[in-house]
Amino acid sequence: MSEILSTASDAFRLIVTGLPIVLLLTFVSFFPALGIGILGGLLASSRVRALRFLVGIYVYIFRSTPFLMFIFLVYYGLPEFGIDIGPVATAIIALSLSHGAYMTEIIRGGLGSLDKGQNEAAIALGFSLFQRLRDITLPQTLMAIIPSLLGQAILIVKDTSLVSVVGISEITRLGREVVIRTNEPFVVFSLLALTYFAVCFVLETAARKLEVKARLVISGH
């Protein structure tokens, strides 16, 4: 019994040290990915066919290749171009590029789902293009896509478990080390799973709440 307890406290310690890395990686990758997504989503909604095509290829590549392979590609690829930035920056770049592709899809969909009548009403009332974007299009798009963006944040949290392959000691890797040392897989991995679960569950609940609210306010979709 005391052995299990010491394993548990071991595991608890690793979570306390490993969790901040997960949260940090998620947070720091989310915003570049969102930036890429906004740019990609706008380009994908543009009238220029070549732009839509290029964005389409970018999205297709990332939807058809696994993140684990991609992070290796970035890890081994950047030094070939004389860029040596260490594992954490490598992980952030890989996460941003990969999830930027998914966010491109989310934002393209959000822009496409808007009711044309909203824009027409704003035109008929005399709003300028800038006012229409700021007061109508942007807030409505944001309300429509924030639940999906939080869903994407959950996927980023889960993908951070894979960055240990380039030598970052996040909690999954630390957990594995504790298991090899103590041979207590159930205790350690249960704690590990619960930790991820807690983070993702908070995001999932927030997403669901906001989705209900968005549906209350923006009907018809």
Next chain:
Amino acid sequence: MAYFEARNVNLHFSSFHALRDVSLSLEKSDVLVICGPSGSGKSTFIRAINRLAGPLSGGAMSFDGADLARMPARDLHRRIGMVFQRFNLFQHLTVLDNIALPQRRVLGRSKAEARARAMALLERVGLAEKASVYPVQLSGGQQQRVAICRALAMDPAMLLFDEPTSALDPEMVGEVLQVMRELAASGMTMIVVTHEMGFARELASEIAFLESGQVVEKAPPGEFFAHPREERTRLFLSQILHHQAG
């Protein structure tokens, strides 16, 4: 020259000829009702007035002595308001903000002034207690009354109504028509696309019947209903009156 006048207006959607030589006019404080089967171009015509249908391919429109095509978009939209079939209230704003925000953005009114005006209008249509709710929480009839308030708050010189009651359940049509009736009585200049023949008979200065993008017939209501000159008008009237009676 009439207060509003359209002369030989033509409009194409790529190869589709949506409006063919449409000429219509009305004087200040008049109510022009436009009716016709779906696809006749009646909505396209009033959308063309405030540039929601794209550029004309021929003809001209004038308003209050000025050429509409040369009027800056902001002036045009400030002076000619519009009420849509599907209300098009801003879904992410409360009822009050739907009416107040355009006043602030387009007319530069202060927040307090815009809100006071919005409340006064809501009072007038009997919806003051709904000021802080979102549009989806209202019935269709209530939404349309708010949409009329939103247009009125801009103090327009003329209002366009694009089938304002077609998206409503039958029991809500009356409350919206009542607001429009009061507007007409107060001297508002209005162009109304509608199938509500009772409203047309009661309030229209003139009724125009459109089909296939052409004005088939236009006449004051008494004459229009009693002695339609064209066979197509008679057919349309018999169908629609029969339907509304049933």
Next chain:
Amino acid sequence: MLSDAYDLFWQYQDTYLAGVRNALTAAGLGLVLALMVGLLVGMVRFTSRGRLGKAMAVYVSLVRNTPLLVQVYFIYFGLPALGLTLSAFWTGVLALTFNSGAYISEMVRGGLNAIPKGQTEAALALGLNQRLLLAKVLLPQAAPTVLPAVTGQFVQLIKDTSLLYTIAVLEITKAADDVGNETYQFLPAYLVSCVLYIGICVVLNLLVDLYESRAGFSKHKRA
């Protein structure tokens, strides 16, 4: 660099092709097993409001809110502790089944929920029992919406096989790693695997499109 990758592929095609074969096998087995799990769990969650339904909801929520890698480790390290030893490959298949089963169950439940309630009421009014109602009325109607999503899940499964790398199963990512370790040409080695994944995905999408146009399903957005 691309020509390096091209040369590497032909030089080590046995490794790469073994990787592709293992990945496709694991994903294929995973899909078949996950379909069974998903159908079962999805139907239970659709019909049961009781304890069983709640337990299934917990399973789905746990899978969706934890990384696949943790699930793989749980099974890989956990089973031997219970005295059950599976090969790494079958451990991987089990993890993929457990994972994809949860996602597929959500698709099944969503498809069933999307059917108008009147269908159930009509069937019950005609005297059909629960089993016939599901088998003859609801599932056939859910199929056109669920199947395209399930084929999308197969692409996801192919991508997920990359995690078997972490338990030393030779799949496409591991193949690149092995070739890289042998030649020290890591970037070209991984480029080959990248192209292989994309190639598989292109072929799969073509097959799905072909199948859908044959079957006359409406084109639903695939996840």
